[in-house]
Amino acid sequence: MPDPIILNVGDLKQWAYCPRVVFYHRFAPTAGVPTAKMQLALQAQEQLEPLEARRTLKTYGLDTAQRIFSPWLSSDQLNLQGKPDLLLDAADRIAIVDFKLTAGDAAPNLQMQLAAYSLIAEHVYQKPAPVGFIYRIPDSAVLPVPITPELRQSVVDAAEAIRTMIASESLPAPTDLRKRCEDCEFANFCADIW
Numbered sequence: 001m002p003d004p005i006i007l008n009v010g011d012l013k014q015w016a017y018c019p020r021v022v023f024y025h026r027f028a029p030t031a032g033v034p035t036a037k038m039q040l041a042l043q044a045q046e047q048l049e050p051l052e053a054r055r056t057l058k059t060y061g062l063d064t065a066q067r068i069f070s071p072w073l074s075s076d077q078l079n080l081q082g083k084p085d086l087l088l089d090a091a092d093r094i095a096i097v098d099f100k101l102t103a104g105d106a107a108p109n110l111q112m113q114l115a116a117y118s119l120i121a122e123h124v125y126q127k128p129a130p131v132g133f134i135y136r137i138p139d140s141a142v143l144p145v146p147i148t149p150e151l152r153q154s155v156v157d158a159a160e161a162i163r164t165m166i167a168s169e170s171l172p173a174p175t176d177l178r179k180r181c182e183d184c185e186f187a188n189f190c191a192d193i194w
């Protein structure tokens, strides 16, 4: 029996954004050119952790939870792994918090990421994660995202689709949203779309 294909949560997030990004990361991992947006996101997170540590946990409805920054999570049952920005560990439940650098709502790819972390954390902590949160950095807003059955299923479906893509080594179709290509680290590889 072949070894299971372990996926990173980032793969699921990227899959929801553009499946080709996942292909390139897997089969041409050194090819991408980090964009200015990616560098900014890393810097912002480093600056945010001390501020977040002073925020009251009432914001999340989890007054007594313990904050765990950047925990490494992995699940042998799901064959998924990843490191969310923050995990809140309360007596009867847990919640994942992910930081978002830009304005706007919780886009589908961010919801996918939050749900994937939540599923793994449920396995690791053996507690439910009914809601996750996006912490929107520009205005310090906290956006709750219910981890619904539909969202959970979308994680399972996306993981299966990615594993099928990896096993077949076939280049997926590009995103329909051409605007995303303008700021993509792999823009030079997708000659067929321009």
Ligand code: SF4
Residues within 6 Å of the ligand: 018, 019, 020, 021, 174, 175, 180, 181, 182, 184, 185, 186, 187, 188, 189, 190, 193
């Ligand atoms: S250039 Fe466009 S289609 Fe190609 S990987 Fe980037 S987002 Fe996807």
